[in-house]
Structures are given as structure tokens and as C-alpha cells.
Amino acid sequence: MNEPVRPDDVRISDADRQSVADRLRAAHDEGFIDLTEFDERVSEVWRMRTRGDLTRVTRDLPAPERVRRDGPIFADSPGGVAMKVLAIIWMCLTAVAVSGWGIVAATTGLEYPWFLWIAAPPGAVLLTLYVSGIGRPRRGG
Template identity: 35%
Template sequence: MSRDEMRAGDTDRQAVADRLKTALDEGRLDLHEYDERLQQTYAARTFGDLDSLVTDLPGTVPVQQSRVEPYEPPAAPLAASGAGDMRRPGGPPFLASYGGVVLLCFLIWGASCLASGDFIYPWPFWMLIPLLLGVLGRWGKRDR
């Protein structure tokens, strides 16, 4: 009896499935072909059936030559900072973004006053309330 006629075991099928997964990751198989071959792998009875599924695939590519980037978990956050703390050098990030919005509102209000020739109700002052509350909130956190 030749090797091709011998019955394959579950570990042999798993080894072929792993090799097919590697070929998929390397871009040698598309997802549809991988799925078909995987189904045939688990239905295979002999080594000949298994060998026919991987004969057109080259050997495994070493990690150093692979185009697939190995997974690296993200760096752990600093233990000193809180979960929602967004401190950056140069001040709180909301100050620049929301402060720009408030400035733009004041410019629009000023242009409207100049264009109409009247003093219009100063509605941009309402935009200062969330900005001031944010600044005071950040200032209060620094004391702790």
C-alpha cells in the first residue's frame, strides 16, 4: 500500500488546514478557493486526497521574508493617567478646537454688526459658557 492510499488522521487534516491558512495569509489563495480547499481537507480520507490540496503551494515563507506583518499588541496606557484624560503638551485639546469655534462666532458677530451698522445682540457670549466650564473643570482636576 502506498502512502497516497493510507488513511489520514485528524492531526494530518489540521496540518493541511494550517498550511492552507498560511497560503491565504500570504495571498496565494483567495477566500473562495481557501474555503473550498478547507472543506475538501476535512472531507479527505487518504493522504493522497490531502496532498492534492497543497501540491501547487510553495513551502511556508519565513517571517523575515513574509509580507504579512506580525501582530503586535498596542502599548499599555500609562498607569498615571486616567481613563478619559486627554492631556497633551501645549494644553487641553478642547481649548484649541472649541476656542476656535468661539473665535469664529465672534468674528461672524462682529462682521454682522459692521455690515448692518447696528449693535446686534452679542449671542457669541453664550458660546463662552461651555468653554469656561471646561477650563474650570480642567483647572479643578489639576489640584487633585
């Protein structure tokens, strides 16, 4: 019977190696390792075969901090992603409604803006969520 492979013994891909090399570059850029040590470690990374090997080469480095990359309108957070998706859906719905209204208005002369009944209620909900802070990027720091 085959025993399961320990997590440290699982083979790594080139993408895994590149990720660790990027982490080492960040450690060098932040002054944790000098250029010679960076070169040595990166060369070693490309010879490694398992997850345990990769752990060994970064063991003495501080854990990388996740850098938020907030956009000008939506935050880099689950709430920001949700608001972005909902806003895109709302824009598509509104575009379809306005297009339909434009076709009807152009062909029948009926100019009542019925598309507002479709666009305004969900737009008001999105605006309320956004004004209350859901999905907005942090300002100032």
C-alpha cells in the first residue's frame, strides 16, 4: 500500500519557483538580503524540486505583507470586488433598458422614460451601499 506524500515532499512547478524568486527579489529590495545572497538563493531555487526545499530558502525572511491595490473607485477587497461586479451588472441592465427605450422612442414617438423604472431602483441601492462605505477604497492611508 502506498503511503501518502508528505506536503513538504510534493513536487513544485516553475510557477512555484518563480513565485519564490519574486519573494526573494522583494526581500532584496527591502534590504533583508544583499545582492550576492539574492543571487545565491535564486540560483538555488531553480535547482529545487519540492515544497520543503522552497520553504527552506525563505524560512529566515519575514512573511510578505499583502499590498492592497485599491482602484480609484473600488477597493481591493471582497466588498470592492462585489460592488464592482454589481455595478457592471447594473450598467449592462441600464444599457439594455436605455437601448430598448431608444428604439421604441425612435419608432413610435413614445418618449416616456420608462427605462428609469428599471435602472433607478437598483442604482439607488448600489449608491446607498457605496456611500455607506461598502467597496470604497480607503483614503489617506
